[in-house]
Amino acid sequence: MMIHSESQYDVILDAREDRCPMPLLKAKLALSKMSVGQRLCVTTCDAGSLKDIPKYVELVGYRLLSTYEEKGVYLFDIQKN
Template sequence: MTINEHKQYDVILNARKDRCPMPLLKTKLSLSKMQVGERLCVTTGDSGSLKDIPQYVALVGFSLLSMNEDNDLYTFVIQKN
């Protein structure tokens, strides 16, 4: 991630080494501390996050702006609504 990419996000969460359920729990905690309109970028190596994070985001009514997979790393960009 370049310096310019960092400016797109208000909070960056590195959960690359965490396993289920920690990426989801850390995502929830980060979002709870954020203001409406802010963006969170989460990177995790846990494939379970492909299901868990989008389901949670939809459940609480936030926006999943992007979801990417690259070399067993999963990146989500979430906007708190």
């Protein structure tokens, strides 16, 4: 898997089996429970997340630290601000 170091994340959300809009909804729920400064790793196979998650992160003012794709699996590294 492409998670470089699980210890760098406070929450890891595996949404690879979910389809739109569930990866985004699960990410929103996870972020709502997190503290400022914590990091969320979201993995999904839903290509719609490539647009939805970055747009949501920008809208609410969080930081998208990185987006990575490997063999149809997308990883989003998000920091709650």
